Amino acid sequence: MAIVGAGFGGLGAAVRLRRLGVTDFVVLERADAVGGTWRDNTYPGCACDIPSHLYSFSFAPNPYWSRSFSAQPEIRHYLEHLADNHGLRPHLRLNSEVTAARWDADALHWAVETASGPLTAEVLVAATGPLSEPNLPDVPGMDTFPGAVFHSARWDHGRSLRGLRVAVVGTGASAIQFVPRIQREVTELTVFQRTPPWVLPKADRAISAAERALHEWLPFTGAVRRRLAWGIRELQVGAFARYPERMRAVERLAALHLRRAVHDPELRRRLTPDYRLGCKRVLLSNDWYPALTRPHVRLVDAGLREVRGDVLVADDGRRATADVIVLGTGFRVTDQPVARRVTGALGTTLAHEWRDGMSGLRGTTAAGFPNLLTIIGPNTGLGNSSMILVIEAQLAYLADFVTRLAALAPPGGRAALTPRPEAVRAWGGLMGARLRNSVWNTGGCRSWYLDGQGRNTTVWPGSTTEFRRAAMGVPPGGSRGSVDLAEYEVLRREAVPHG
Secondary structure, X not given: OEEEOOOXXXXXXXXXXXXXXXXXXXXXXXXXXXXXXXXXXXXOOOEOOOOOOOXXXXXXXXXXXXEOOOEHHHHHHHHHHHHHHOOOHHHEEOOOOEEEEEEEOOOOEEEEEEOOEEEEEOOEEEOOOOOOOEOOOOOOOHHHOOOEEEEHHHOOOOOOOOOOEEEEEOOOOOHHHHHXXXXXXXXXXXXXXXXXXXXXXXXXXXXXXXXXXXXXXXXHHHHHHHHHHHHHHHHHHHHHHOOHHHHHHHHHHHHHHHHHHOOOHHHHHHOOOOOOOOOOOOEEOOOHHXXXXXXXXXXXXXXXXXXXXXXXXXXXXXXXXXXEEEEXXXXXXXXOHHHHHEEOOOOOEHHHHOOOOOOOEOOOEOOOOOOEEEOOOOOOEOOOOOHHHHHHHHHHHHHHHHHHHHHHOOOOOEEEEEEOHHHHHHHHHHHHHHHOOOHHHHOOOOOOOEOOOOOEOOEOOOOHHXXXXXXXXXOOOOOOOOOOHHHEEEEEEOOOOOO
């Protein structure tokens, strides 16, 4: 087996396989260390917006979290510790970016090309994650800008911003964290905001030594803390997925948060969204609004149209001069580059098959791509809770998938499972129907949840409990589910005689 990516999804898959007794696998990582998005994103102020005890695996609790919402270095340390504590280092192949993967229908395996050499794998697990490839805007003249230009996920720590004029493009989850930090050292800061985000207070605090000791000596207390954080978010799902009008009460809280921090009515007007809260990702911050009120910080509430030398021109004609441009423009979620490198049974790439929108059975397998499983695949994203919960559900599906393959394979031979197209279409239809009235589809905004055609192939339209049951195919009233073979075509290859 081959797992692509060494972030939460890839490392979690590796742990699950070892617990299943499977040791013949490799984890292919393009970088020189594990960590995924928590290795790549090192911008000032980088932190999680999900409570620490919920943003970790249930099978690997960490009683030592230092804050309610952990910062990037601590999360990366958690993943490094996971690799060490669960014996994953021998399986890692670092600096081994996957350049191509092609299904061999005769041999029933994947032929994988990597930067460190070729290999074959009966099962390919794509765990590259949706937040791995920066979205770089195509702005005319950007390539002629005389200063430095970098994305927040590729922060240039070798370049000091002290005393410089800096322009930030974007006001999403990353920008609201690094803007308050860098405004302390720059001379001028211009923030280009195409659409204002809804921002709520962040209930962050240091976790005391006494609390950490309690979680270490009485592990159930950490589990209770995790379950409480989970339960609160489960109760919020209905407003996101079915009753968007209920968001009005939370909007009033966000408006109060804005009013308390920004006293200038004109600036407050420009920072007030005109869409339903939840349509875009809801952000948490206590210092975003205060940073924008600083005298050397200027908000341009328009997108960046073009760059002329060191002059940046907004959509409405306003101009700003800068020495450095920082792009807080998010990631390529609906057109992930790894999809262009995977070629399935029909000789077409995953990107080609997904040209009209991503689709996957139970968010994990794709028609025409036997023995390929995607961690955080189509319609598995969450708008209000921890992605680790979804990952764990998919890892349970992966474990059952692998177990089924072993049982289906003829003696000495191989087996493969490929989802039936009608099963994938039925699942996609169910997702579309459930998302139709959700805040992500009806909230009146344009977000990265939607693809280029306006389809929502990103978000899971329900609770994490529902996803766990759906991913595992639990029948009504059932207590345990598994891979439903009725949704798959079984391929077999007999053993090849020797001699």
